[in-house]
Amino acid sequence: MVRAAGFEAAVDESLRAGARAIVAITSGLGEKDPDGLKRQRVAADRVRAAGAVLVGPNCLGIADTGTELNLTWDRFRPGPVGLISQSGNLGLELAQRGHDAGLGFSRFISVGNQADVDAAECLRALIGHEPTRAVAIYVEDFGDGRAFASIAESAAAAGKPVVLLTIGATPASVRVAHSHTGALVSDSTAVDAACRASGMYRVETPQQMMDLLQVLLAPHQPAGRRVGIAGDGGGHVALAADRMIARGLLVERFSEGLAASLAATLPPTATTGNPVDIAGGGEEDIFNFERVVRLMAQSGEADAIVLTGYFGGYSEQSEDYRRLELEVAASMARSAHDAGRVLTVHTMYPTSPTSRQLRRDGVPVYADIDAAAFALGRRAERNAGPSLGVPQLPPQAGATMPVATDYFGTRQLLAAAGVPFGEARPVASAESAIAAAATIGYPVVLKALAATHKSDAGGVRLAIAGEAQLEDAFREMQGRLHPRLFSVEKEAPLAHGLELLIGVKRDRRFGPVALVGLGGIYAELFQHLAVALAPVSVEQGVALIRSLRGGQMLLGHRGGRQLDIEAAAAALSALSQLAATRPEIGEIEVNPLLVLARGVLGLDARLVRQSTDP
């Protein structure tokens, strides 16, 4: 805990004194200026050379509740969550919200600028750390993103779910994060791709993180989306039903048999078809709560059980009620557990003795019904299928043979990789345009290729039917745009297909990320890209395309014909292989890729070389 000016001296003294591990709280190094960045790197090298390790600088310390090591400013209640945070204060907020949710922590590591030890290493260490049963990570800079994702995948495989909070969804957060820890923030799509690959759960706030962890740490997980809801009050159970369904869960009517069993134990005012409104039955006999939970859990008609409303609050009314409610709570937790179901409780009294006991018994307890719905919904989504896996990058082609970035060069590169394109010829004069069109056959399209090869406004003329029209178009575009080169192309059957865009964008941390979305006007309307770490297989490509918002349009809604999703996926796979092999490709895109009833046609192509900025 020294100022930046004394950093190196403190490190050296520590090493001399035989320190094997150094925790550097010191800020003001490497966050903003290259000079500080260099200083922290040099120091880290000295630490490693001495066989020691360094956490930080610019961190808030570390804690291990199992060994009672606490080199932080805060206290951590022992528990199953391993917490890694690149931001000190956010780490403390996560701990705070975790404690509020009854969660405790096995270890806390504030990694700061990650000059030596980074978040990925910490995550790897937690996989083998027995007391850690789930990992909560806040990170801004993923370092070697592929390695990070692979470690997260291993954690998931070891039964330790990883919940990730990060920033960088907006330019405003990117600009501040860079100043904060010198972080190279990843594009939000790259992070999504990494989550889809590794099975990490991505959340948006500290609160969501702890809400979700409560469910992930419960002794049983929902095997499906069916939720059984009960509460003592129609308002609460109705609201719960609306929220559960809004979060993607199902609230299906119970069988008549189950409804009748429930009715038999409850007062006549009760509703028992799901949601179950005990309707004063809890006031009459508090054991009704336990009976209802038990019947629902044993029925097999619900994958998760939600108790909502007042229950949890009796223990705050009187000593007698406390004794009774604790007994009921213990017995309902046992019923759910014995039946292998997850029970979650939303209560108006989330800090009551009963709520605390429920949490100790592995029952997630929420103050907000939507938090319960969020957590169950996010967990239940996973039942749809396994994560994609973190793909190996293929052997990298040397950068000695730089890729062409002009239009025809890019087309050639893609065509050679297996992305089909329509016929096109480069022309520089009206005469050669007419000759080209004669070979290709009318109607044709004329494109003026700008220096960047990307067609300028008004640089594409469609549906040219004959020579005269072609010559007119050529002269007009030449006079207006002065392009170096034109392309004459076979007109594609636009009306018989749908436009997609496929591409790969290289993220500094996660490498090439494949993306696919609807093209043309739909790109703007749906604003949705499906993403995956490149390369992707044809099968994965099909899954990505099917997951697109608006992707139903490929299934034959339009004009009745189903379009060739397989061919589109094959083009995406080929493009992703190409980009994954050639590190000098920064961005590559085919937009539009026209998907037809049979096959696909690339109609435009664009390549941007990887920037060589540090």
Add this chain to the structure above:
Amino acid sequence: MVRAAGFEAAVDESLRAGARAIVAITSGLGEKDPDGLKRQRVAADRVRAAGAVLVGPNCLGIADTGTELNLTWDRFRPGPVGLISQSGNLGLELAQRGHDAGLGFSRFISVGNQADVDAAECLRALIGHEPTRAVAIYVEDFGDGRAFASIAESAAAAGKPVVLLTIGATPASVRVAHSHTGALVSDSTAVDAACRASGMYRVETPQQMMDLLQVLLAPHQPAGRRVGIAGDGGGHVALAADRMIARGLLVERFSEGLAASLAATLPPTATTGNPVDIAGGGEEDIFNFERVVRLMAQSGEADAIVLTGYFGGYSEQSEDYRRLELEVAASMARSAHDAGRVLTVHTMYPTSPTSRQLRRDGVPVYADIDAAAFALGRRAERNAGPSLGVPQLPPQAGATMPVATDYFGTRQLLAAAGVPFGEARPVASAESAIAAAATIGYPVVLKALAATHKSDAGGVRLAIAGEAQLEDAFREMQGRLHPRLFSVEKEAPLAHGLELLIGVKRDRRFGPVALVGLGGIYAELFQHLAVALAPVSVEQGVALIRSLRGGQMLLGHRGGRQLDIEAAAAALSALSQLAATRPEIGEIEVNPLLVLARGVLGLDARLVRQSTDP
């Protein structure tokens, strides 16, 4: 507080004893069986006849913190929120969450089954109730929905915002609510229409209600969407920026002047372009928090200021820090107030002395950054324009002249009201079909009209080019579908327009609700309807259409031509007028309504008579 069996006797005794107001906690009347419903109605009539009023039955009582009247089971902290709840327990949860947010209550009314006094009357009473500055309502059955909406509109006009929580978004919640209080639950679209008309804020959870009320009760409201963010830590401010932008707010870069002023007061590690990362500057000098807030508030560059992260927690560290932080907090609240800006604080320590003081000083304080973003975002949305107003229903045509529900009758009714349709002729034989087509001119469309007039699967044949094709189509459809009648219609220029659906659906409580959405495949893709209480003006129709998700397609993206939104709005307005005048229309719909570059064409019409079930 008597059982249902003793209800009438208790009411009668009370009246005999001179009671002018009765609060009936009693449940088991009117929620489920018609008999109980009748009993509570009879009792309510006797109460009114005696010049008294009755709240309930099936309620949890009433409270008035100003007069210290408390006929409930709970305690209410005094404050500015009038709370009306149809569910007793949900009312208590709202109070609980309100207390957690530092909010107090002027009055609490649990209206239960609303046999006599209903939520609308309570809302009206709160408009004139001086201590009440905002109203929180949970209601399942809106009674006379138009009257309810009008009263809510008056409340908003009186400067008392109304925040509404309701249920009924899903069949699961509808079925339980009906059992719960015998409620006739409104369609969620009708509730949205009422909110759009009256300016009520609709929320989805008790937590959201209190989060929003904190901002609505702040002394200054944001005039725009620009947010200035500051905090001591890059993670917190970056996360705040992402959440604010996700909730529709703007985090724009500050001017160089402002950034420089901020930099001048902060340590060199700070980032000052917005978000502002004080970067340890708060640790160095806690008054930096106040300086930053003051500079942002005075700059005019932010409509709202968000302080996020650790601040609020110093007061829990030591007595010295407490004194300092309280001073800083008071002074930043004053700065924001003097500059007429809303300051909100997200803190890891939402129950600290500083947090409590901030709330008392009119500064909303949140434990969750997304809650702050939600509240500011919802409030800022309102700056886009005033609410639509609750329209008067036009004089009702008598039900003596029942509307036709067949296809041609519906078309006629709509055409007479001013909705344009293409040419169509009813035919019963192939010969008359051919004769009709000869008059209309090919290509034509042939529709088989089912008994319900709604075309069955395969009951429409498009693009019939000549006699032979028409005869074939006729025979084939006749053999397969056996329709009573066919319609021969002029083929519409589908490729030159876009399909909308326009309609009106009558809600039991809110009356006719106008709706418009994209038609055809886009209906399914966007799943978005814009809704308003009927009748709507042409102007309002234009606004509704422009607000549609995917509505940009009408603005000339497709094929470059702007489509005739005005004509579509005129058709919607005409249809809504018609439905608002004729109470026997339960549902009426033109789907598709083809919107062309000039004008619109109704291509199908459907009418369902209002059900006469009670």
